[in-house]
Amino acid sequence: MTAMQTWAARTVLSQGSVVFDVEARLLQELGERLVASPEVAILELVKNASDADAPECRVSLTSEKGRAALVIADNGAGMSEDDFRTRWMRIAADSKRNPTTKKYGRAVTGQKGIGRFAIRFLGAAVRLDSISVDPATGQKQKLEAIFDWRRLDRNVNLRDAKVPFRVTIAPSDSVTGTKLTVTRLKGDLGGVFSKALLTRVLQIVSPISAFDAGPFARLAGNGEESDPGFSVNFYGFPQSDDEPDLAKAVIGHAWARLKIKATNSKVKYIVTFRDDPEKVELEFDYPNEIKSGLYADIVFAPKRKDAFHGIAVDRREVWTWIRKNSGIGIIDNGFRIRPYGFTDDDWLYLNQDGAHNRRTWRSLIAEENFSLSEMEQARPGLNPALNVPTSYQVIGAVNVSSRAPAEQHEIDLIPAMDREGFLINLAYHQMVEIVRGGIEFLAKADKERLLKIEETLAIQNRAELREDLAETVDAIENDPRLASEEKAALVNHYSQLAVRVVEQEEYDRNARQRLEIAAGLGVVAGFMTHEAEKLFLALDSVIKKLKLKASTEKALHSDISEIQEARDRLDGYIRYTRLYTDSLRSDELRSFSALGQIEWVIDNFGRIAESRGIKTNIDCDDELLAPSIPVAMYSAVLLNLYSNATKAIIARGDDRVPPQILIAAKNDGRFHYLTVHDTGVGIPPQLRRRIWDPFFTTTSRVNSPLGTGMGLGLSLVKDLVQRVGGRAEIIESPTPFSTSIRIAIPRGSNEK
Incomplete structure (x- = not known):
């Protein structure tokens, strides 16, 4: 038995159909709950004027019977009795669905047919006066209606809330349009029409006209007549700063x-x-x-x-x-x-x-x-x-x-x-x-422009510097007060400065070219680390198959060991690349064990140092915590410093000092310090400022299993540390070390 059959079989006490019933206070809800501010309420009334094809809407703050009143008047098409009944008095009238107005083809701005009730937000009473042309007779008619919201609210049923109106013949020279006079302004609204409120209203109804509206310009209508435009003017308000x-x-x-x-x-x-x-x-x-x-x-x-x-x-x-x-x-x-x-x-x-x-x-x-x-x-x-x-x-x-x-x-x-x-x-x-x-x-275009301006300015400054140096040399050579030895010494000094300027220009030019290449290599590195996973799966599959064959072919054992070792070395290189790229992307902030990360880097990347007889020591308490920064960033910084230290020792090429690296970490009240000491070739004092420059390297001619690199390591270390408010610096080295680079990272106030 279906649900309908079950229902029909029961004893029926009453039946029929019921329509929705609406209480009169719905008008209050629509007017006062759906409008958030006075300027939005005024905007809804101004929109009605635009939809009536009015060239102008006048908003006036005046008085009536000694009390403040707000008048919104337009010179649009006006409202006939039929319009009043079927549009104004019908909530959510579907006639608003027409996308454009009839006369000027403006886009219709009122879309839900309830905006007129915004008047409720402004005042307790409104008088409507509207003059329109009767299309059948050509006569002008005047419609008048009174809305007393307090009286309307006394009705329980919305159907009993009746609005009195009348239609009369208007003089033939009357101007068509609609005027709304709002009285009994709510909450003494007349006292809050300040300059600030007027400015906010103007920002809404009269946006800055100096901006290009493109195809949305108001005169782009396609109605029966060309649109003269729409303006909103205010009278009786405080002077605005427009x-x-x-x-x-x-x-x-x-x-x-x-x-x-x-x-x-x-x-x-x-x-x-x-x-x-x-x-x-x-x-x-x-x-x-x-x-x-x-x-x-x-x-x-x-x-x-x-x-x-x-x-x-x-x-x-x-x-x-x-x-x-x-x-x-x-x-x-x-x-x-x-x-x-x-x-x-x-x-x-x-x-x-x-x-x-x-x-x-x-x-x-x-x-x-x-x-x-x-x-x-x-x-x-x-x-x-x-x-x-x-x-x-x-x-x-x-x-x-x-x-x-x-x-x-x-x-x-x-x-x-x-x-x-x-x-x-x-x-x-x-x-x-x-x-x-x-x-x-x-932002991208602006950054490119700023860099271009900076580059042009630097070239101009260097050209001016070269000219100044040349003029200085000429002045020295022609100065009779200077002895020949003094002239020679000064000319030699300024000539060397000129050479250094030329060298700096060449270095900057090459560095910019390398930066462009490095940017491309960064994309390649990201691609390689992603695709490497497939390569390792294939290699592991091959190694597994070879091990099965090795049970019958003993000669394969040495080949398998060689392939496995090569696979592990390649995995180390990929993990190095992934560690750095992850450090750039990571946003996860948490405190972690400094010793654990130091040991992880040495265990995974210390094979080359160990194979060259380089001893790596750690000076770090077991319980020491690093600050709340991305773990990958900390490891990437340490790995760069560790690999630089290893290359510096290999470059030294003698055994007068035992080859060793010391990685030390400690905290004080403000900073976490990570320091890498090495007994490598050292850094001459005149080069200590330049080691942080991109593409500057002191080991470019070293035949190292770690490679010569691109001179980006310390530059990127400095950038990564600065991202978290830290600093990177060279400090005096304790005996027997030749170079010590220290990283200082700020600690949070809640980090012990």
């Missing part, structure tokens, strides 16, 4: 400008720098759910030495304006949407990542289209991720056009019910991804 000329000057003289053009299938970034006609561009496929696409115009205004050079405005005014207007806002159908880009909002995670010195890209777009090399991640001076601006350094507008979905499950940018932002769905996440990716592309 300065359109200053905004235009600041935006026009900013350090850099980013424009983002996105359709529902492609994205294009365009970066331009002040006084530079060349553009930096990137275009790529990016299918997304933002049906109308987006267009962003963002300026980057960092506080740099030559920022706003040539601007005809006091710099203090410039920085004050930037501080007040910073942030990237979202303009939806011509109106700015809260909370994006307003104070304390961080929808693009710019401030969060800046506070944590994030060293990797956040967006997948950046990872896929302009990923960071291992070298860039390791060296802060090269890492553009550290160059991503905070929201206080950017001012901009992201233009979109949200709409009510045609189908219930359709995905697009959809305004939240409370008019604060958008629903968090796939389209919203894609918008964040597109804009964040653009900001990161800007």
Whole structure:
């Protein structure tokens, strides 16, 4: 027996169908619970004026019968009795579903048919006066209605909450439009219409016009007539600080400008720098759910030495304006949407990542289209991720056009019910991804430009130095007051300086070339460590098969041992590479045993030192803990120092001092110290400052089983240690050691 048959078989006491019943206080809920602030409530009424094809909306703070009143008036199409009944008085009216207005083809901004109840947030009573043209007779009619919310709230059933209205013939010279007069302002709202509130309202209804809106410009409508535009004017409010000329000057003289053009299938970034006609561009496929696409115009205004050079405005005014207007806002159908880009909002995670010195890209777009090399991640001076601006350094507008979905499950940018932002769905996440990716592309282009400027400046300085040295030599040779011996000594000294300048130029040029190669090698190293797993599986399979054959063919035993030894050596090299690459990526912070890590490095990588008769000693307490840093980073630093010490001893080539390495670790109240002493060739005093430079090496001609290296070891050690706030330094060596390199890493306040 089915459920319906079981139900029908029971004794029926009553049956029928029931409709939903709504209490009158729903109006209160809609008006007061779905609007979060006065400026959002005013915005909803201004949107109604735009949807009525009004060229102007006037918002006035006035008085009526001695009490403050708020008047919102427009010169749009007005409202007929039918409009009043079927649209204004119908909650969530479907007539709002039309995507554009009839006359000017504007995008309809009201989408849920409940925004008009925002009046409830502003005041307890409203009078509606609207003049429209009767399409049947051509006569102008005036509609008047009174909303007394307190009286309406007394009704239990919404159907009993009746609003009185009347329609009369209006004079033929009357201007069409709608006027809303809000009285009994809620919570003495008339007293809080301050300059700050007006500024917030203006930021929403009149976004900075100096920004390029691209295809979202208001005059791009496709209605029956060309759109004259839409303006919002305020009367009776405190004077605002709106300065359109200053905004235009600041935006026009900013350090850099980013424009983002996105359709529902492609994205294009365009970066331009002040006084530079060349553009930096990137275009790529990016299918997304933002049906109308987006267009962003963002300026980057960092506080740099030559920022706003040539601007005809006091710099203090410039920085004050930037501080007040910073942030990237979202303009939806011509109106700015809260909370994006307003104070304390961080929808693009710019401030969060800046506070944590994030060293990797956040967006997948950046990872896929302009990923960071291992070298860039390791060296802060090269890492553009550290160059991503905070929201206080950017001012901009992201233009979109949200709409009510045609189908219930359709995905697009959809305004939240409370008019604060958008629903968090796939389209919203894609918008964040597109804009964040653009900001990161800007950071990349900016870092490349800064490095280029730095390089050009260095070349100019060295050229000037060469000229100064040449002039000095000429002056010395022509100075009659100097004896011949003095002239010869001084000329020789300055000539040597000139040679050193030339050598430094050559070194820098070669170092830049090597950095480019090393960046590529970092990608290769990451690939090799990943693919090596497959190689080892294949080798282990071969060794296993050979061992089975060796039971009948004894001659294979020595070959198997040789293959196994080679496999283990290769595994050591791969683990070395993986250890370093892991140290760059790892973010796990925890305290750990210093002795355990020292012993692990020696056990896994000390074979070459041991085979050369180099003794490795450890001076570290069993209970000593290293600070809360990535374990892989600590091991990578130690391994670099250990391998450098081994190569230095091999390079010495004599046995006057027993070959030995001492690895010491200790803590004091502030730092954890890790020191590696060796009895190698030592470092001449004049070279001690240069050993930290990339590609500088003192063992380039050593025939070592560890290889000559690229001269990157100590440079990368220094960078890794500085990432955690530490330092690397050469200290005086105790007897019998020739070189001692010490790492100092800060300890946390809670670390014993």
